[in-house]
Amino acid sequence: MYKAKVNASFEFEVTQEAVNQLDAVETSTNEYHIIQNNESVKATILNSDYNKKTYSVKVNNNTYNVVLNDTLDQQIAALGFEIGAAKQVNDIKAPMPGLILEINIEEGQEVKENDPLLILEAMKMENVINSPRDGVIKSIAVSQGNTVEKNALLIEFE
Structure with a gap:
């Protein structure tokens, strides 16, 4: 299970099964052609920070800032810790x-x-x-x- 947060305001969950069923083809480096609900979508990954799990993605001329958290990230957050967060030692x-x-x-x-x-x-x-x-x-x-x-x-x- 992945949790996605888009533009710091929209949150939703994505299952591994949904990821596996995604009809996406890489057309060139960081560019993808996706078919979603019988519609063609062009997506480009503009920036990515794998350590912070943040991505800037352009989809049909709209740019979205996405944060992806996997199950481990969610468990760590539930324990009160955050990966990559600023240290708050006072x-x-x-x-x-x-x-x-x-x-x-x-x-x-x-x-x-x-x-x-x-x-x-x-x-x-x-x-x-x-x-x-x-x-x-x-x-x-x-x-x-x-x-x-x-x-x-x-x-x-x-």
Whole structure:
């Protein structure tokens, strides 16, 4: 079972059986001739992003933006996760107890995903804590030289 969302407003389900019965012939690269309800339809795939499962399709001179989700995508969404969605991490907590050796950011600073934020020493190893997403630092709950327990709040994002 596939779920299709067209132009971010129309949603419908498509079964594998319906896909198998589709009368479509590729006439050239990304161009198809389709017979639907005894009518001839010309379709062209203008853009495709296989990772995000998004497609821009031109059908009889009308362009449609389509998102296709298979059964696995639907199960992941039902669990509260989304593939390819923007990460919504709003705070960073200590992954283990340790000592804050260095803080590389300030409140109000804009950071990019994977920018180094601070260094946490644990078991004589330096662990660089990187930004999980793009964002702005709302607050820093620790100072250099502080010891922290596991799950202690370190940084909050706006």
